[in-house]
Amino acid sequence: MERFAPLAAGKYQVPAPSGVLRAMAARIAQMYERTRTRQQLAELDEQQLADIGISHSERLAEQDRPFWR
Numbered sequence: 001m002e003r004f005a006p007l008a009a010g011k012y013q014v015p016a017p018s019g020v021l022r023a024m025a026a027r028i029a030q031m032y033e034r035t036r037t038r039q040q041l042a043e044l045d046e047q048q049l050a051d052i053g054i055s056h057s058e059r060l061a062e063q064d065r066p067f068w069r
Contacts, residue, residue, distance in 0.1 A: 035067045 041054075042063055049059060 031067045034069075038063055038065075038067075 041059055044052075044059070046056065049056065
Protein backbone atom coordinates (compact mmCIF):
# COMPACT_ATOMS: atom_id res chain seq x y z
CA MET A 1 0.00 0.00 0.00
CA GLU A 2 1.40 3.36 -0.98
CA ARG A 3 1.44 6.06 1.64
CA PHE A 4 0.94 8.89 -0.80
CA ALA A 5 -1.20 8.55 -3.90
CA PRO A 6 0.45 9.85 -7.08
CA LEU A 7 -1.50 12.64 -8.78
CA ALA A 8 0.40 13.87 -11.81
CA ALA A 9 4.00 13.73 -12.94
CA GLY A 10 6.02 13.82 -9.71
CA LYS A 11 3.25 15.22 -7.49
CA TYR A 12 1.72 13.38 -4.54
CA GLN A 13 -1.41 13.80 -2.49
CA VAL A 14 -0.69 14.05 1.23
CA PRO A 15 -3.24 12.30 3.49
CA ALA A 16 -5.63 14.53 5.41
CA PRO A 17 -4.52 15.25 9.00
CA SER A 18 -7.74 13.78 10.37
CA GLY A 19 -6.98 10.47 8.63
CA VAL A 20 -3.49 10.44 10.05
CA LEU A 21 -4.80 11.16 13.54
CA ARG A 22 -7.38 8.37 13.24
CA ALA A 23 -4.70 5.94 12.12
CA MET A 24 -2.45 6.94 15.03
CA ALA A 25 -5.31 6.59 17.52
CA ALA A 26 -6.17 3.14 16.13
CA ARG A 27 -2.53 2.06 16.40
CA ILE A 28 -2.26 3.29 20.01
CA ALA A 29 -5.49 1.48 20.89
CA GLN A 30 -4.12 -1.71 19.33
CA MET A 31 -0.90 -1.46 21.37
CA TYR A 32 -2.89 -0.86 24.56
CA GLU A 33 -5.07 -3.90 23.82
CA ARG A 34 -2.00 -6.10 23.29
CA THR A 35 -0.51 -4.93 26.58
CA ARG A 36 -3.77 -5.56 28.43
CA THR A 37 -4.29 -9.06 27.03
CA ARG A 38 -0.67 -10.03 27.73
CA GLN A 39 -1.10 -8.89 31.33
CA GLN A 40 -4.21 -11.05 31.60
CA LEU A 41 -2.32 -13.99 30.11
CA ALA A 42 0.40 -13.54 32.73
CA GLU A 43 -2.20 -13.86 35.51
CA LEU A 44 -3.48 -17.28 34.39
CA ASP A 45 -2.49 -20.37 36.35
CA GLU A 46 -1.28 -23.63 34.78
CA GLN A 47 -4.77 -25.18 34.68
CA GLN A 48 -6.25 -22.15 32.92
CA LEU A 49 -3.40 -22.19 30.41
CA ALA A 50 -4.05 -25.89 29.74
CA ASP A 51 -7.77 -25.14 29.26
CA ILE A 52 -7.02 -22.68 26.47
CA GLY A 53 -4.25 -24.81 24.97
CA ILE A 54 -1.26 -22.61 25.77
CA SER A 55 1.93 -23.98 27.33
CA HIS A 56 3.99 -22.17 29.93
CA SER A 57 6.77 -21.57 27.38
CA GLU A 58 4.29 -20.13 24.87
CA ARG A 59 3.04 -17.75 27.54
CA LEU A 60 6.58 -16.63 28.32
CA ALA A 61 7.32 -16.11 24.63
CA GLU A 62 4.19 -13.97 24.26
CA GLN A 63 5.05 -11.93 27.34
CA ASP A 64 8.55 -11.24 25.97
CA ARG A 65 7.19 -9.71 22.76
CA PRO A 66 7.23 -5.89 22.65
CA PHE A 67 3.87 -4.13 22.82
CA TRP A 68 4.18 -2.84 19.26
CA ARG A 69 4.22 -6.39 17.79
